[in-house]
Amino acid sequence: MKLPNNNMQKADGQAVPEPTLRRLPGYLSYFKSLKINNIEFVSSSQIAATFKMDATLVTKDLSYTGVKGRTKIGYSVDKLIENIVVFLDFNTQENAFLFGVGNLGKALINYDGLKQYGLKIVAGFDIDPAVIGLQVKEVKIFGVDDFRDLSRKTPARIGIITTPDHRAQETADLMVAWGIKAIWNFTPQSIKVPENIIVENTSIYSDLAVILNKLNR
Amino acid sequence: MKLPNNNMQKADGQAVPEPTLRRLPGYLSYFKSLKINNIEFVSSSQIAATFKMDATLVTKDLSYTGVKGRTKIGYSVDKLIENIVVFLDFNTQENAFLFGVGNLGKALINYDGLKQYGLKIVAGFDIDPAVIGLQVKEVKIFGVDDFRDLSRKTPARIGIITTPDHRAQETADLMVAWGIKAIWNFTPQSIKVPENIIVENTSIYSDLAVILNKLNR
DNA sequence: ATTAAATTGTTATTTTTTTAACAACTTAAT
DNA sequence: ATTAAGTTGTTAAAAAAATAACAATTTAAT
Numbered sequence: 001m002k003l004p005n006n007n008m009q010k011a012d013g014q015a016v017p018e019p020t021l022r023r024l025p026g027y028l029s030y031f032k033s034l035k036i037n038n039i040e041f042v043s044s045s046q047i048a049a050t051f052k053m054d055a056t057l058v059t060k061d062l063s064y065t066g067v068k069g070r071t072k073i074g075y076s077v078d079k080l081i082e083n084i085v086v087f088l089d090f091n092t093q094e095n096a097f098l099f100g101v102g103n104l105g106k107a108l109i110n111y112d113g114l115k116q117y118g119l120k121i122v123a124g125f126d127i128d129p130a131v132i133g134l135q136v137k138e139v140k141i142f143g144v145d146d147f148r149d150l151s152r153k154t155p156a157r158i159g160i161i162t163t164p165d166h167r168a169q170e171t172a173d174l175m176v177a178w179g180i181k182a183i184w185n186f187t188p189q190s191i192k193v194p195e196n197i198i199v200e201n202t203s204i205y206s207d208l209a210v211i212l213n214k215l216n217r
Numbered sequence: 218m219k220l221p222n223n224n225m226q227k228a229d230g231q232a233v234p235e236p237t238l239r240r241l242p243g244y245l246s247y248f249k250s251l252k253i254n255n256i257e258f259v260s261s262s263q264i265a266a267t268f269k270m271d272a273t274l275v276t277k278d279l280s281y282t283g284v285k286g287r288t289k290i291g292y293s294v295d296k297l298i299e300n301i302v303v304f305l306d307f308n309t310q311e312n313a314f315l316f317g318v319g320n321l322g323k324a325l326i327n328y329d330g331l332k333q334y335g336l337k338i339v340a341g342f343d344i345d346p347a348v349i350g351l352q353v354k355e356v357k358i359f360g361v362d363d364f365r366d367l368s369r370k371t372p373a374r375i376g377i378i379t380t381p382d383h384r385a386q387e388t389a390d391l392m393v394a395w396g397i398k399a400i401w402n403f404t405p406q407s408i409k410v411p412e413n414i415i416v417e418n419t420s421i422y423s424d425l426a427v428i429l430n431k432l433n434r
Numbered sequence: 435a436t437t438a439a440a441t442t443g444t445t446a447t448t449t450t451t452t453t454a455a456c457a458a459c460t461t462a463a464t
Numbered sequence: 465a466t467t468a469a470g471t472t473g474t475t476a477a478a479a480a481a482a483t484a485a486c487a488a489t490t491t492a493a494t
Binding site: 015016018021022023024025026028029030033050051088089090094103104106107110111113114117118119157158165166181182184188189190192198200201202203204205206207208209210211212213214215216217 | 232233235238239240241242243245246247250267268305306307311320321323324327328330331334335336374375382383398399401405406407409415417418419420421422423424425426427428429430431432433434
């Protein structure tokens, strides 16, 4: 329909279905592993079998990225990877501040994968004096007051909340005051922010709920 | 329609929409914070405003749990909490084995929240001799060989994969051989398992994709 | 060269999920 | 007591997403 068929170009105004958006990174990971195994082409039916889904849905998802397959051959793994990476903006590095350097926070900083997927945590923040001044991998941990200087050197549009639950709202408020545009909230707490601020909640409890439900059905 | 109106009883055969299932833990967290603030009643419109969603959808979601609201008063916070907890099986403790005691694995073990939501990690596993024998919080870390004994003492139906990506499949295979019924996969790798095994993938990359998309639109 | 099989990509249909509409009810104010 | 406002809960409609159907194409085999 209104899909852009100018190859390798992003559908900027076009809203991509969120389910599609959520599936694409999974495909990407799969394609990367195919590449490691020197597999050059893959068909939608193979992909569908791997993810236990309908092949049509796969082609639809992939078509959003502008990639073109070849009849009887399938899709080029290289092109798939390239198109998805570009489409999801995983190629342009986005800086992020992380607030709350506890277990989860440290795990995220140590998580190499994120960098590969377009996100670079450039600084950690905490209110615990015992943590401030430390360094986790290449990421230094700062106190709240150090923000001004830091933000001038390495500005960030994304703020990650990995604080204890009850500190989520105040942290969000702080981030908004700092000019953060998108908040990635890893606490189960729902946070209140101005209309124009993007919030994405990552709740492992939702996944847990799904597992328990399937298990006990 | 075919909703069970026998109060406080779970709709066992009835399939609950997964979106509903995913939203319930968020509500629950919110209700718990209301309770801490000594708020006894809450209306669907208040809940809807908090989560920026339609009030009708809230009532629908809540109705699945069998909770009943009072006109002009709203829902009892206590009853909401109780019904959601029961409905999601967060009250009956489910044991889990965790494989891959790296940063993320440790973070999950240290995460107190999980226990409160029905999941208890009873043992960690790793192939790194430097890690085997250690103890993270109350959770001991074992080698693969220790499984038999352990599984007799504290059986578990859920297996958590927090290994490096390229070890996901072999870990899954092992878990299936162990008799694990549901696998919670924290790697982006898609894993192949027998038909009857439940798999839930937690991919923070999906959330990241959504954030970047909104940010760059 | 011809044909058969496999595969993409599009359009149509069905299913699922969300939103809207509205009736019934209950509390609090007059 | 009466009324008005706010709220639940259900039914209907709309929107979104997934699946099915199928045409077009292209490769590989005969």
